Amino acid sequence: MLLAVSAPGGAAEPGSGKSADPDARGAITPATVTSTAWDPILLLGRKVAPGDRRRLFLRASESFAGASVEIPVLVTRGLTPGPTVCLTAGVHGDELNGIEIVRKVFETVRAKALSGTLIGVPVANLHGFRRSSRYLPDRRDLNRFFPGHPGGSSASRIASALFQDVVRRCDRLVDFHTGSFHRTNLPQVRADLRMPAILEMARGFEAGLIVHSEGQPGTLRRAAVDHGIPAITYEAGEPMRFQKEEIERGFEGVSHLLASLRMLGRTRRVAPGEVFFQSRWVRVNDGGIFLTDRRLGEAVEGGDLLGTVTDPISNERSQVVAPTAGRIIGMALSQVVIPGFAAFHLGLEGRAADDEQEASAEAPLHGSAGRLEPEEHPE
Ligand SMILES: [Zn+2]
Numbered sequence: 001m002l003l004a005v006s007a008p009g010g011a012a013e014p015g016s017g018k019s020a021d022p023d024a025r026g027a028i029t030p031a032t033v034t035s036t037a038w039d040p041i042l043l044l045g046r047k048v049a050p051g052d053r054r055r056l057f058l059r060a061s062e063s064f065a066g067a068s069v070e071i072p073v074l075v076t077r078g079l080t081p082g083p084t085v086c087l088t089a090g091v092h093g094d095e096l097n098g099i100e101i102v103r104k105v106f107e108t109v110r111a112k113a114l115s116g117t118l119i120g121v122p123v124a125n126l127h128g129f130r131r132s133s134r135y136l137p138d139r140r141d142l143n144r145f146f147p148g149h150p151g152g153s154s155a156s157r158i159a160s161a162l163f164q165d166v167v168r169r170c171d172r173l174v175d176f177h178t179g180s181f182h183r184t185n186l187p188q189v190r191a192d193l194r195m196p197a198i199l200e201m202a203r204g205f206e207a208g209l210i211v212h213s214e215g216q217p218g219t220l221r222r223a224a225v226d227h228g229i230p231a232i233t234y235e236a237g238e239p240m241r242f243q244k245e246e247i248e249r250g251f252e253g254v255s256h257l258l259a260s261l262r263m264l265g266r267t268r269r270v271a272p273g274e275v276f277f278q279s280r281w282v283r284v285n286d287g288g289i290f291l292t293d294r295r296l297g298e299a300v301e302g303g304d305l306l307g308t309v310t311d312p313i314s315n316e317r318s319q320v321v322a323p324t325a326g327r328i329i330g331m332a333l334s335q336v337v338i339p340g341f342a343a344f345h346l347g348l349e350g351r352a353a354d355d356e357q358e359a360s361a362e363a364p365l366h367g368s369a370g371r372l373e374p375e376e377h378p379e
Contacts (some may be wrong), residue, residue, distance in 0.1 A: 038081040041117065044165055048077045051111045058121075060161040069127065071158075073166060074106045074120040082116025082263045086170035087254065088162075089121070091143045091177070091220055093128020093135070097236040097243055098176025101250035108251075109264065116263040119170060124162060124220075132240065143379065144216070146223035163223060172201060173224045173231035174257065176250065177379045178239045185330040185345070186296050187249055190215070190379060191232040193277055198230045203275075204260030205232065207253030209329055210275045211347060219379060233379045276347035279329065283342050284309050286318045290337040294344070298328045306344055309337060324348065 040049040044056045057070035087105060089098030102122040109118060123129045125142045136142055140155040147167075148159025167173060179185040187208030192215060193199045202210045215222035215233075224231035234253060237246035258264040284290060292307030300306065300322045307320040326346030337343065 041077065041169075043075055043119070043169065044073060048075050048117075050077050051079050052077045053106070053111055058161055058165055060158040069158075071121060071124060071126055071162065074102075074118075074122065076106060076109055076111050076114060076118045078114030078116050078118075078263065079112050080115040082114070083171040083261055084117040084119060084169055085172045085174070085258065085261065085263065086119045086121070086167060087174050087176070088124055088167075088220060089176040090123035090125055090129050091175060092141070092239070093123075093125040093131065093133050094239045095134070095176070095178040096239070096241060097178055097246045097250065098234070099123055099129070100242055100247045101176055101236065101254065104247065104251050105254050109258075113265070114258075114263055116261070118258075118263075119166060121162065121166060125158075134239065143220060144218035146218055146220045147227065159220075159223075163220075167220070167224055167229070168227065170224070170229055172257075172261065173221070173229055174205070174254065175220045175224075175231065175233045175379070177233050177235050178237050178246075179235055179330065181239060182335050183330060183332050184238070184296060185235055187237070187246065188235050188329060189232050189253075189273070190221075190235065192225055193275070195225070195230070198225070198232065200260075201230050201257065202232050204257045205234065205253040206256040206260075206273065207234070207249050209273050209347065211279050211329065212275075212277045213279075215379070221379065235379065274327075274347070276327075276329065276349075278348040280324070280326065280346050280348060281342040282306060282320065282323060282344040282346060283340050284318075284320055284337050285339055286311070286316075287338045287341075288312060288316075288318075288336070289334075290320075290332060290341070290343060291334045292320075292331070292343070294328055294331060296328055296331060299326070300328065300346070301325045320344070322346065 038050055040047045044058055046056055048054050053076045056073045058073050059068050060071050087102045089102045099122050102120045106120050127136050136155050142155050145155040145159040147163040148156045150160045189202045189205050189210045190213040191198050191202040193212040221231045221233050236250045237243040259266040286309045288309045288311040290309050294306055302322055302324045304322045305319055306322055308317055310317045320343055326348045328344055329347040330345030332343045
């Protein structure tokens with residue numbers, strides 16, 4: 001049981017000395033690491049022995065009257081060696097599906113069946129969760145402050161505590177999010193697919209589509225990757241709701257990922273999801289009432305009508321046209337929009353950008369296209 005074990009893409013047990021420079025971006029390499037001992041670990045000041053399941057607390061910030069805000073951290077230390085996988089949810093306090101996914105994983109996974117260590121932060125933004133808000137009490141978005149600074153703003157301090165005390169212990173990280181209000185997305189993994197270890201991890205998750213995205217600076221995913229920790233986000237459903245199907249799919253994704261890392265036995269295989277190395281938002285050029293008959297998952301050709309925008313006063317109507325062929329992986333629900341509003345998210349076939357697509361993005365279509373931009377990136 002204490003013999004050398006190799007984990008595909010795994011890294012050394014935290015504390016036993018990671019070989020990669022954690023501060024170097026791009027230092028992610030799929031490593032086969034041998035571990036000869038499987039000892040208790042110290043996490044948040046508490047000892048967690050092989051076979052233990054513990055609920056710990058991260059003291060992230062002081063509220064008024066000296067009342068501290070303690071973020072729950074779940075840990076299951078497997079009986080046998082393996083990588084450390086972290087699951088984070090609720091970085092946006094109104095995104096509930098991920099919270100339930102993480103809870104369910106920790107309820108289900110038994111330490112005796114696990115090789116390696118699972119660390120879960122089901123509600124990273126406890127302030128927001130209590131108020132059903134995406135944001136912290138000062139309206140800051142916690143997912144713009146990672147890796148944070150212990151002497152910074154409230155958001156930066158929470159980010160720093162979480163990052164230093166928990167995230168840096170991880171060999172792999174999955175951060176759970178949902179789509180944003182008034183938009184709907186196909187379930188999707190977002191990941192920096194230029195890095196082989198991350199692509200492998202995204203494929204291992206096996207739930208829904210995989211969409212390339214570098215990740216905006218300040219996001220938990222991007223900060224983890226910048227510190228050499230392969231990380232993906234999974235977007236499951238809509239905010240403010242617990243959606244059974246989305247929760248089940250995310251739970252299955254974690255099970256598949258843990259199996260692909262040889263931390264759990266293999267459950268049934270599912271067909272691998274479609275991978276989009278490129279995606280593009282289609283914006284409206286006119287304000288008004290946006291209506292569409294399009295459905296998520298539909299394939300469209302360049303020039304196809306996607307929807308219309310009608311000025312409620314003048315009755316002038318403009319068309320929203322696909323600038324290029326692709327598959328609708330995210331879209332706005334019918335609503336009132338302003339010029340520049342991102343109405344459709346198209347997944348594009350093929351690996352590399354080509355000039356023709358760039359040119360079409362500038363063409364005077366009634367809809368306009370642009371690269372994936374951070375403000376439409378709800379993670
Ligand atoms: Zn989010």
